[in-house]
C-alpha cells in the first residue's frame with residue numbers, strides 16, 4: 001500500500017460535513033412537502049417548510065465557504081477540466097467501473113497529490129457543485145422572496161416555473177448524492193474514503 005495523502009483540509013471537511021447534514025435535512029423536508037398527503041404528512045407541513053427554509057439558508061451560506069475555499073486555496077485546481085481528450089478519459093473510467101473493477105483491474109486514474117479526482121468523478125462534482133448548486137440556491141432564495149419573481153413567463157406563472165426548476169434540480173442533486181455515496185465505497189476498502197473524509201488523509205487504492 002502506498003503512502004497516505006493529505007487531501008481534505010479542515011475547512012473542506014467542515015464544509016462537506018455541514019453540507020451533507022443539511023442536504024439530508026433538505027431532502028427529508030423537501031420530500032415531505034412534495035409528496036406526502038396533507039392529512040398524513042411525513043413531517044408536519046408548517047415544520048417541514050420552516051426547517052427547509054432554515055437549512056436552505058445555512059446551506060447557501062456554507063456554499064460560499066466551498067467557493068471561496070476553492071478560489072483561495074490549491075483545492076480549486078482539482079475542479080479544472082481540460083477539454084482536450086476529456087471524453088476519452090471519461091470513457092476509460094466508465095469502462096473500469098463497468099468491467100475492469102469486477103475483474104480486479106487497477107484503477108486507470110489513481111489518486112495522487114496532483115490528481116484527486118478521476119475524470120468521471122470530477123465531471124459529477126463540477127456538475128453538482130458548480131452547475132446544479134447555484135441553480136438550487138438561486139431558485140430557493142427566489143421562492144423565499146417570491147415578490148422578486150417575474151409574474152408570467154409565456155403565460156406560465158413565474159412562481160410555478162421557479163418551483164418546478166427547484167424541484168427538478170433537487171431531484172437531480174438527490175440522485176447525485178446516492179451515486180456519490182455508492183462510488184465513495186469503491187476506495188481501497190469500502191470504508192477507506194469515508195475515513196479519509198473524516199481524518200483528511202486519503203488511503204491510495
Ligand code: HEM
Nearest residue numbers: 008016019020023075125128129177180181184193194197
Ligand atoms: C451522507 C452524505 C455524504 C457522504 C457520506 C459523502 C461522502 C464523501 C466522501 C467519502 C468523500 C471523499 C471521497 C472523494 O474524494 O470523493 C466525499 C467528497 C466530496 N463530496 Fe461528499 N458525501 C456526502 C454528501 C455530499 C453532498 C451532499 C455533496 C454536494 C452536494 C458532496 C460533495 C462532495 C465533494 C465535492 C467532494 C470532494 C471534495 C474535495 O475533495 O474537494 N458530498 N464525500
